Amino acid sequence: MADEASAHEDAPNKPVQQKRELVKEILRKRAQQNASVVKPGKRVIDESAHKFALDPAVQALRAQHEALARHGLQNPYFLVNESIARGVTTIKGREFINFANYNYLGLSGEATVSQAAKDAIDQYGTSVSASRIASGERPVQAKLERALAEMMDVEDCIVFVSGHATNVTTIGHLFGHSDVIFHDELAHNSAIQGALLSGAKRIPFPHNDWRTLDRLLGDFRGDHHKALIFVEGVYSMDGDVPELPRFVELRNKHRAFLMIDEAHSLGVLGERGYGIREHFGLKGSDADLWMGTLSKTLASCGGYVAAGREVVEYLKYSAPGFLYSVGISPPNAAASLAALEIMQDEPQRVTTLRARSKLFLDLARQKKLDTGHSGGTAVIPVIVGDSMMSIALSNALLARGINVQPVLYPAVSEKASRLRFFVTSAHTEEQIHQTVAAVAGELARLRGNA
Numbered sequence: 052m053a054d055e056a057s058a059h060e061d062a063p064n065k066p067v068q069q070k071r072e073l074v075k076e077i078l079r080k081r082a083q084q085n086a087s088v089v090k091p092g093k094r095v096i097d098e099s100a101h102k103f104a105l106d107p108a109v110q111a112l113r114a115q116h117e118a119l120a121r122h123g124l125q126n127p128y129f130l131v132n133e134s135i136a137r138g139v140t141t142i143k144g145r146e147f148i149n150f151a152n153y154n155y156l157g158l159s160g161e162a163t164v165s166q167a168a169k170d171a172i173d174q175y176g177t178s179v180s181a182s183r184i185a186s187g188e189r190p191v192q193a194k195l196e197r198a199l200a201e202m203m204d205v206e207d208c209i210v211f212v213s214g215h216a217t218n219v220t221t222i223g224h225l226f227g228h229s230d231v232i233f234h235d236e237l238a239h240n241s242a243i244q245g246a247l248l249s250g251a252k253r254i255p256f257p258h259n260d261w262r263t264l265d266r267l268l269g270d271f272r273g274d275h276h277k278a279l280i281f282v283e284g285v286y287s288m289d290g291d292v293p294e295l296p297r298f299v300e301l302r303n304k305h306r307a308f309l310m311i312d313e314a315h316s317l318g319v320l321g322e323r324g325y326g327i328r329e330h331f332g333l334k335g336s337d338a339d340l341w342m343g344t345l346s347k348t349l350a351s352c353g354g355y356v357a358a359g360r361e362v363v364e365y366l367k368y369s370a371p372g373f374l375y376s377v378g379i380s381p382p383n384a385a386a387s388l389a390a391l392e393i394m395q396d397e398p399q400r401v402t403t404l405r406a407r408s409k410l411f412l413d414l415a416r417q418k419k420l421d422t423g424h425s426g427g428t429a430v431i432p433v434i435v436g437d438s439m440m441s442i443a444l445s446n447a448l449l450a451r452g453i454n455v456q457p458v459l460y461p462a463v464s465e466k467a468s469r470l471r472f473f474v475t476s477a478h479t480e481e482q483i484h485q486t487v488a489a490v491a492g493e494l495a496r497l498r499g500n501a
């Protein structure tokens with residue numbers, strides 16, 4: 052955070068400079084205090100190498116929190132929700148318009164979904180208590196996998212207990228040292244972690260730039276055994292959509308595998324919410340690994356890979372994050388299955404979400420807010436340009452009854468610091484009008500333009 056701040060040194064960013072100085076000063080003082088060392092044998096081992104509290108990274112985080120407090124700002128993270136979080140949520144007994152949850156179709160908290168989870172608990176308990184290969188199957192797990200595979204127009208599907216772990220273990224397991232992974236430069240951390248774990252050569256390409264990817268594939272693909280192209284259906288920081296058909300062409304032209312992360316496109320893109328495949332009218336066979344999470348539209352917790360029969364079988368028998376981890380719990384699987392059925396039965400939720408997202412984006416543009424690459428999906432950034440002001444804006448909106456989180460470096464660059472709004476089908480038009488007006492007003496006030 053501190054290094055990146057140097058990119059913005061104009062007057063409105065003064066708080067960032069002050070904070071950088073403060074963080075440096077705190078770290079300098081602590082370094083002096085921690086100068087003592089212990090000497091087992093010949094090597095000198097610094098205190099910070101065996102006490103986490105003295106680790107520079109841990110200290111830097113603490114220093115940032117202290118700097119926040121000194122600027123009179125409230126830590127915007129880990130707010131305690133006391134109710135179901137959809138279009139509104141309750142924090143400290145007060146109701147807020149809520150933009151901090153990816154409950155895109157409002158299905159977490161829907162009575163039918165909750166009931167399905169409760170019924171599954173009554174029938175199977177709260178946990179399967181071991182890996183599925185050991186503890187055996189529960190019908191609801193296979194039903195969910197079948198429903199996901201059918202939706203994605205592929206032969207089979209495997210469900211993992213976490214969306215993040217799905218990418219890490221799938222990419223980490225299917226690719227290795229002799230392979231190459233091309234990923235969008237804005238790819239989610241889970242894909243990067245998977246690529247690092249795999250040991251494959253990792254080549255990021257400029258955001259959504261399939262032409263450059265074509266050149267990179269031409270230059271490097273031939274030096275490697277397998278090649279993976281990794282893209283997302285909707286990018287999680289900006290809410291924009293890649294030109295997937297172009298990536299499919301590259302996959303075919305260069306004999307690569309194509310993996311698409313649908314964390315933010317399932318329930319959002321396509322008439323029925325089936326995601327980016329439906330949006331572009333593609334076939335299941337146009338990609339190799341259709342990945343998604345259960346935690347967003349599907350109201351639960353977990354991730355999946357919908358794909359061909361052979362690769363799913365291989366993952367079920369050998370992917371470490373599946374083989375050596377517990378199977379998805381019955382209530383989680385049942386909740387996602389029920390949510391998927393509602394999504395399929397009530398496409399009007401998807402239509403409403405699209406209308407609300409468009410309204411938000413149109414209003415924000417009218418107010419000249421910087422919405423970055425936003426493609427009118429349910430993720431809409433408002434780029435502020437520095438961390439402290441993003442936090443101050445989040446604080447100010449909270450005081451006005453609106454809950455939205457800032458996204459700061461290192462998740463984005465300092466000058467791309469932002470508030471990120473997750474629109475849901477449960478938001479009313481009035482809530483969106485109220486929110487955009489409040490954001491524009493508070494931002495102008497903080498920048499001294501009000």
Ligand SMILES: Cc1ncc(COP(=O)(O)O)c(C=O)c1O
Pocket residue numbers: 213214215216218239241283287312314315344345346347352353354
């Ligand atoms: C693009 C993307 N992939 C994967 C994940 C991980 O999913 P989960 O939070 O369900 O573990 C996220 C989480 O936000 C995400 O945004």
